[in-house]
Every structure is written in structure tokens, then in C-alpha cells.
Amino acid sequence: MSPAAPEGSSRAALRDPVLAPTVLLLWAAVSLFVLYPVTRLLVLTFWDGGPTLAPVVELVSSWQHRRALGNSLLLAALVGGIGTALGFAFALLAVRARLPRGVGGALDAVVLLPLISPPFTAAIALIFALGPKGLISYHVFGIASLNIYGLGGTLLSETLTYFPIAYLTLKGVLGNIDPNLEDGAFSLGARRGRVFRTVTVPLAAPGLANSFLLLSAASLADFATPLILGGTKFPVLPTQAFLQITGLYDMRGGAALSFLLLVPALAVFIAQRWWTERRSVVTVTGKSGAATSIKSLSPGAVALLALVCAVTVLLVLTFYALIVVASMVRALGADNSLSSAHYAHVFSGGLKAIRDTLVIAAICMPLGGLFAVVLGFVVARTRFPGRRALEFAAMINYALPGTIVGIAYLVAFNDPPLALTGTAFILVICYVFRYSLAGTRATTALLAQIDPSLEEASASLGARRDVTFRRVVLPLIRPALLAGMTVLFIRAMTAISATIFLVSLSWSLVTVRILEGITNLELGQASAFSVLVILLVYAAVLLASLAMRWLNAGNLGQAGTLLGG
């Protein structure tokens, strides 16, 4: 009987002395930093003195670019499928196998590693482990002919990097399935395999589809891994676009390649949204009264899952151990003597990049955090014309692969009057509009649990909407603010795909230094930078978790699923 939003009609909202300016401000910001760049990108692609399809036609007729498109799609499908299967295995083990408490926690900690690592980490480790003189392939097994450059290496690296997204998504889905449903199937005489096939999997199916799409999107957008491991043998769209611009100084070609990538990326994003909205059908049964133990996995199945997960965990741990070791020896594989040279470099020549990154992260966090919660609040709790459109527009930069956003920003903000590329400002803006979505989603999720009557109570006591927001809403959504700011920090420390186009001599980033280390074949240095980033990010996550516990607000789990992409 009581509708969700206070003060029902849209027209009324426009007369609200606080809401109207806020909405205008949000629209202005989103228009300038989301819609305008994308429009400029499309104009550059499709307008050359008049409407033209020439750049796209040219691209599609090029064998190399057609192959890049095919490769991107193939890779996305494979990463989506294999990553989801792996994530499902982990989730089944975590949710259904009644692991000892410590083991479950350790599993989560290990799985979090790839999510919060800077790009290239898995790629570098893969080169160390299985590369031409790989520690595992050559020194352990004596294989010299193994070539990890190409589809195989890229696929392995991306799968290990992104499967945690599937794990976190599916863990939630499996956890929400009422065990009584499985018990019901057992009571009707079904055996384990049948229950699993006819009850568990169908109920998890929307989650599986969602996870497949999330992983595909992440893979489509991934720039760092194929840049290192794809090589010339396995071109994909993001790297091709990057090379077109930085190598050939062909802005229009880069823009056209971006468009080619934009189409599947947007399709996957929209499909994923559609699936997520459908998923609510499944959780209708809600929480069960009595938590019964799960019986649909036989001991044999549990053992098999445990084996798969153990191998994966071992692989991930080995990779990270290799990075740590590589950062501490002169040249891993060639000269394994201990050396502090790499760290010495990080803290001398690399100090500026670290400082710049931290400064930018420090500016991003409050700015993006506030943007995220205000947007989340306005979208969830008010009614005004164009609300859905604003919500969608604000999501575009998140949905698009970073390469596209970077190129669009480069196109839009390279010339006066908005010559912003190379400034700290544009880096901050890029992060804020690309990575605030986590905070926004956390805000809307939290608000869904907070009865609107709290805001109405405040209004009835004489508080204007801004006073209500400051005194009632903001204190209640602090966990969302915190989650949003944590994701922003992690992203500021680890992102590269968009910002690589926007850095300059005056403002550099750690991730860019890592890339330089790799291209200059100074893998030790790159490893040292990576270790530093991982430690910083882990510290931030730990701090945020402690703060969350202090705020009595569960964990960062949901925010975790937003880290990919």
C-alpha cells in the first residue's frame, strides 16, 4: 500500500528545492564525462565531413582486424565457460561440502588475490613458470618447446584472473537455494546425481548464465593480458586499438576498432543485466527455517571438486610466489642470487609513480564515494523524469571496456577548451565515472533493506531532503560508502586499460610502470612493483574489512563481484 518512493509523482520531485539541483548536477556531470566522450568517439568513427561507414568497412575488410574480432569473441566465450565451470566447482565446495572453518576462509583469501592484483600479474607469472626458460616447463619438466604466447597462455592467464568473479557470484546463488528444495527431491525418491541435475543446477542456472556473461565481459575488456601474452599471433580488439593509436597514431582507426569492440561488449552487458533481473524469480523461496545439511554431493564428487580446487589454488599460489621471488632475485631463471636492486629502483625511480597513484587514489575515494552514494540514493529513492536514463547513462563507462573509455577520453579531452589529458584531473574523473558503480550498487542494495519510512519520519519532523540525507541516510549507508571507496582505491591502484591513454610525464601510474618494466624486459622490476601494489591493496582490503566489522555490516563480498571488468 505504501509505494517505495516518498512523494510519489515525478512532477512533484522537480519542485523539490534540493532534489532538482542535485539531479541537474548529476546529469551535467554524466553528460560531460560519459555521454560527451562516447559521442565524440562515435562521431569520429562515423562522420568525416558527412556520415560515413568507411572506417568500419575498412576495418572489417582487413583480415588482421577481422581476426582480432574473432579472437576476442572466441576468448571471451572460452574464458566465460571455463571460468564459470571453475568458479562453480569452488562455490560448490565452499557452500556445499561443509569445509572446516579455516579452510573456507583460506579459500576466500586465495581467491581474492587475482581480483585485487594489478594487471599483468598472472601474465608475468605465467612467463616465469611456463615461458621459454620457464621454471616449471623447462627446469622441472625440461620442455623447451612450450609456447605460452597465443590463445593458450592468454586463456589460462585470464581464466585464473577472472574465475573468482564466478566463484563469488555463484557462492551467493548456491547459498540462497533453499536446502529444503533438495530435501524435497530426496524425499520423493531421487538419488544424489538426479537431485543435483534436476534441482541444484536448474536453480543455479540463472547464476551460471550471469557469471558466464560477467566473465565474458571481463575478458572482452581485458587489455593487459593479451598485450603481454597474445603477441602478434593472437591479436584481440583492445590491444589492436591500443597499437593503432600509440603505434600508428591513427586515432580514427582506433576509434573504429573501439566501436567494433563496443558492440559485443554492450550486448554482453545488456544480456547480463537481463539475466540478473530474472534471477529474482529463483530466490523467491527465501531463507529456510531449519538449515539442513546438503546431501546432493557424494563423497567422491567432493573429492573430485577438492582436487580441482586444490590444483587451481596451488597454481595461483605458485604464480604469486614466483612474483615475490622474482622481485627479490637478480633475474629469475637466469641469475637466482638475492638482490634488493628491484626494490631499490621502485623506491627511487619508481617513487613518483607510487606517489602519483596514491594521490589520485586519495582524491578519487571521497569524490567517487560521494558520487556513488548520491547517485544510488537518487536513483533508488526518488522519482523524477529521466531517472532510468540517468541510471543507465551513469553505467556506460563501467559497461564499456576500458580501452574504449580511454580512447573516447583521448578523443574528447585532448584539445582545448577541454585539454585535460595528462592531468591528474582527467585520471580522477576517469576512475570516478568508471568505478563508482560498485558503491552505487552497494547503496541501492542497502537502501532496499532500509524502510523508506525512516526518511519520511525525518521529513515529517521538519527536515528538508538534504538534511535527511546527511543526518539519516548517510549514516545508514556508511558500509556502502566504504565498499565504494575501497573498490575505487583498488581500481586506482590496479587499472590500466583506460588510463594508459591518459597518463603523461607529469602524472604517471604504478600500473604503467609495470607495463614499461615488462616491455623493457625488466621483469624483476615489474614484479617488485606488483608485489608492492598487492601489499597496498591487501592492506586496504583488510582495513576496510575491519571497518566493516566495526560498522557491523558483513563483508565486502558483494563489492568483490564488481572488481572484475
Place this chain on the structure above:
Amino acid sequence: MTSTEGARLRLVSVSKRFVRAEQGAAAVADVSLTVEPGELLTLLGPSGCGKTTTLRIVAGFERPDTGQVLIDERDVTGLMVYRRSIGFVFQNYALFPHLTVFENVAYGLRVQRLRDPVVRERVGRVLALVGLPGYERRFPNQLSGGEQQRVAVARAVVVEPRLLLFDEPLSNLDAKLRVQMREELSRLQRQLGITTVYVTHDQEEAMAISDRIAVMQAGQVAQVGTAHDLYRAPGSVFVAQFIGRVNLLPARVLRVSPGQATVALWAREITVPADRVGVGGPEVSLVLRPESVGLLAEGASAPDGEVTVRGVVRGRTFLGEKVEYTVEVDGASLLAVSYDPLRHGLFESGGRVQVSCAPASLRLLGAA
């Protein structure tokens, strides 16, 4: 807390339709009501009848599509909630979980930027008034349902609002506490003299606390009156059935004379009080409350002036203080309630009885 001059609230042809399809027809259709200064008026009706929407329109949470809301004859229809000077008590209390009891109650005063000593003094006074002194530093989740309810009331009245609005405030309490709290609310409202609109679906609660009750049905006000009026002379089948339980006996009007009507019931002529007989032909319904139905053993003589008819007991429910019988009369079933069964004894199911009632307790439906 001083007693404030209550405001007069007037709704003039207020209508509201929700855009969303599942809300169906108009939530509130052409509602006009006046609440006198200091009066407690209850909006009573089943869920979905528009009572909460009406209350939210008064508060300013919803804007009516048409019609006006006037407080002391001033049109506030377009006024934002926070400028209306209302106190609203929510069904779920809506206490701010991050604030202490003191800060919850002080919220409205802080919004007005009152000085600290004033805030402390007024919060202290109102907490004493609701019987919660010493609770200042607790948080809402450390309170029982009844205590939360009291804090919600304290928070609403501390700002000395011109209108006090209650949205099913007792529905989350257990039955015993509900009775106790409604007495407290009633006492507090009388003491403060604040004009009050109270929404509930519980007719007993409405009868217990209201000066007047407006029964709502499908977005419209079906009837307004005191509890006594509504029970004695319901204006429609809906009101008759919603307020208390009722037997509706089909009858035929034979003659009408000033103040009374003669009808045919159970094959005899009865004269019943009727100030105004509604139009709509001679076929009418007679309202007979179950407790007005007397049951006598076959052959026993009925009290003077009562009409009797034969019946067969078809069902019996023993409830301690009373017994409820379903009696078949003329092929229709009649509900009868008999109090103090330990004294009067029980009739067996299937047994023949005499059913009696006094003509004065019969009333023509729709006749005031």
C-alpha cells in the same frame, strides 16, 4: 508539555490514483472529511481501502491528483512534508537505528536548530510523559516493541505538531500490549489535545480510542460517525459487516409512519424504529446483532413484546465467556451469541429452539 490548541483538518474531494497497474482503481476517490480541533478521528477499513493513502496525503508524503488538504482553512496541498508541522507515527515506528532514544526524540528539535538546554528540557519532559525516563542513551534495537512505540510517539509529539497522524501504530504489538498501548495513546492524545487522524484495520481498536470513525471502502468514505452510531445504525451492508458481526434479515416494508416502519419478518408484522427509510423498494434488510438474538427452549415463553420463531441449532462454538450458535431459521442461518453459558446452559447441536428478539434491537439497514 502544554496542551496546544488543536487545528482543524479538512479534506475536500481528495482523489489519488496510482500509476502502477497492480494498484488497480483509484486508491482514494473523492474523499471529503473534517476533523475538528482536538478530535481523534479514525480511518477504518480493510487493507487496500485507501485509508493509509489518505493519511499519507494529509502528511504530504503523497500528493493528491485532485482535491485539497486544509489545515485551519489554509490550503497545504502543495506544501512539502517538512513544512506541514505534523507528527507521524509509523506502523514500524521508523526509529533511526543509528541514533539513541534521546537523539531520536531530539531529531525534530535539532532540525529546528533549538538550543541544547531547550532540547534537553523538552526531550526529558516528553520521555517522562510516555513513561520512558532513563532510556535516553539506549538504542532502538535495545528496546521492546512497546518501548519503541513510546519513543516513536514521543518523537512525534515533542515538536508540538498541529496534527498527529498514526498509521496502524499498534499492529506490530502482541494482543495484550495492544490494548494497554491504545489506552495510553488515547489518554496522551486527550491530554495534549492535538487533532489526530488514526489509521487502523482493527474495528475494536477504532471503537476503543476514537471520537469518530470514518469507515472506508474501495477508496471512499462509506460512513462517518461515533462508534455507537456505526454499530447501531450501519448505513450499508459493508459497514454493518465490518463493524462487529451481524445478521442481515431479508424483510419487506409494509407501511411507513414517522419514526418507524412496519415490516414483514418471519411471517409476522413488526414495527421497528426508522427515522428515514431509504428508497429502493419494499425489499429491505434488517440489521440484527448476534448478541440481540435470544435462544429459548422449545415451549418456554418469550419476554413480553419480543418476536419469536422456531429454529434448529446447527452449530455451536463454546468460547468460555460466551457461546456462539448457528441456528437455522426459515432455511437461512442465523448467528446467535449467548453470554454467561455456565449460568444459562447450552443448547445441543441439532436441537429445536425458539429464537427471539426485541423489535427495538432490529434496525432497517440504511435508516439512520
